[in-house]
Amino acid sequence: MTTISAHQLARIANEFQTPCWAYDATVIRAQIARLRQFDVIRFAQKASSNIHLLRLMREEGVMVDSVSLGEVERALAAGYASQAAAGGHAPIVFTADLLDRATLKRVVELNIPVNCGSPQMLEQLGQAHPGHAVWLRINPGFGHGHSRKTNTGGEQSKHGIWHEELQNALAIIDQYGLKLVGLHMHIGSGVDYDHLQSVCDAMIAQVKICQRDLQAISIGGGLSIPYRGDEPAVDTAHYFEIWDKARKEIETLLGHKISMEIEPGRFLVAQSGILISELRAQKQVGSNFFALVDAGFNDLVRPSMYGSFHRITTHAPDGTPRTTALRPTVVAGPLCESGDVFTQEDGGVVTTQDLPVSEIGDLFVFHDAGAYGSSMSSNYNSRPLIPEILVDGEQIRQIRRRQTVQELIALENS
Numbered sequence: 432m433t434t435i436s437a438h439q440l441a442r443i444a445n446e447f448q449t450p451c452w453a454y455d456a457t458v459i460r461a462q463i464a465r466l467r468q469f470d471v472i473r474f475a476q477k478a479s480s481n482i483h484l485l486r487l488m489r490e491e492g493v494m495v496d497s498v499s500l501g502e503v504e505r506a507l508a509a510g511y512a513s514q515a516a517a518g519g520h521a522p523i524v525f526t527a528d529l530l531d532r533a534t535l536k537r538v539v540e541l542n543i544p545v546n547c548g549s550p551q552m553l554e555q556l557g558q559a560h561p562g563h564a565v566w567l568r569i570n571p572g573f574g575h576g577h578s579r580k581t582n583t584g585g586e587q588s589k590h591g592i593w594h595e596e597l598q599n600a601l602a603i604i605d606q607y608g609l610k611l612v613g614l615h616m617h618i619g620s621g622v623d624y625d626h627l628q629s630v631c632d633a634m635i636a637q638v639k640i641c642q643r644d645l646q647a648i649s650i651g652g653g654l655s656i657p658y659r660g661d662e663p664a665v666d667t668a669h670y671f672e673i674w675d676k677a678r679k680e681i682e683t684l685l686g687h688k689i690s691m692e693i694e695p696g697r698f699l700v701a702q703s704g705i706l707i708s709e710l711r712a713q714k715q716v717g718s719n720f721f722a723l724v725d726a727g728f729n730d731l732v733r734p735s736m737y738g739s740f741h742r743i744t745t746h747a748p749d750g751t752p753r754t755t756a757l758r759p760t761v762v763a764g765p766l767c768e769s770g771d772v773f774t775q776e777d778g779g780v781v782t783t784q785d786l787p788v789s790e791i792g793d794l795f796v797f798h799d800a801g802a803y804g805s806s807m808s809s810n811y812n813s814r815p816l817i818p819e820i821l822v823d824g825e826q827i828r829q830i831r832r833r834q835t836v837q838e839l840i841a842l843e844n845s
């Protein structure tokens with residue numbers, strides 16, 4: 432839940448027009464504070480990669496994970512150094528399952544540690560730069576996710592080095608004199624406690640097989656947030672305790688202290704972000720009542736992609752919440768595609784949310800949209816990317832302006 436007031440909501444919609452994103456800095460800082468027990472909080476910037484948000488993260492002491500050349504450049508633009516100060520933690524780690532040629536060149540140039548998810552990454556990196564710092568991303572053989580598409584472990588996942596292939600990966604590390612920093616596991620988004628102990632056990636087992644000196648482990652991200660409001664929030668102290676026990680066991684095996692990194696995306700930013708749209712049309716279609724807003728799945732794709740739930744609230748143009756009678760409402764966007772519906776289940780079945788009877792011009796606000804919202808947006812139907820606004824207490828600041836149609840088509844002008 433953001434602290435953005437009704438008044439601020441209306442002001443943002445008026446000043447920057449809809450649709451637009453708004454983020455609450457206070458929520459981000461509060462979420463960071465909940466993870467302070469971990470040695471390193473490394474933000475998985477794929478969740479939200481605006482450089483102003485990255486800057487906020489950096490100012491709070493949060494490190495960053497990048498998964499593409501663009502994300503590396505964003506981290507640098509936000510002021511992250513490419514290398515750690517003496518004895519410190521690497522500000523940027525690059526995580527992937529392959530290295531394209533341009534990225535390989537850049538991570539070598541900048542000496543950014545690479546979290547490798549395939550043997551070829553190790554080989555290509557070793558050939559380009561013997562001695563480069565690497566992490567091994569291990570697929571422990573099982574995974575978990577809020578949707579099949581966000582499960583990043585097990586045989587159906589392309590991610591990570593298969594746990595039985597660890598020796599092979601170590602042989603490549605030796606061949607090129609690569610420097611192994613630590614082991615990493617991220618089994619999916621929306622981790623539950625049943626799997627948590629299994630991941631800890633898998634990490635310990637891998638450290639035993641590894642038989643190498645390690646400086647660190649990374650336990651990945653995956654912390655969920657209560658999208659529907661009634662799910663229990665993650666007990667971060669308990670989460671830390673479980674991992675800390677595993678860490679201590681690993682430290683005993685290694686004979687020295689190691690650092691423990693956590694790599695959340697969603698947890699840090701999801702609840703800080705809202706998507707503000709305007710109701711532009713409404714109609715009865717058989718038994719369904721449709722409210723059509725000016726944001727589409729090119730802006731927020733999660734419902735169309737995973738059947739994800741985003742709580743919707745409706746407001747008069749001055750920001751006041753509507754309190755009229757509730758009506759089961761299908762909320763959909765402007766795209767020329769039937770799947771452009773914000774209220775749907777995985778598989779595309781249209782559902783409803785009970786929303787107050789609204790008037791054209793009302794603001795429809797999608798909540799908990801700060802993670803994998805803007806960062807997954809596209810230009811589908813030739814719709815420009817929309818503005819991003821940062822609210823910090825009383826201060827309202829545009830941190831990305833709206834893309835213009837001219838900018839959109841400029842790449843095609845020869």
Ligand code: LLP
Pocket residue numbers: 475478526581583617619620621651652653654694695696697698733802803
């Ligand atoms: N670390 C690695 C290596 C990852 O692959 C991911 C997410 C994370 C950390 C952060 O996971 P989080 O804490 O945000 O769950 N687009 C989907 C989520 C895809 C996650 C991909 N990897 C969604 O909208 O739910």
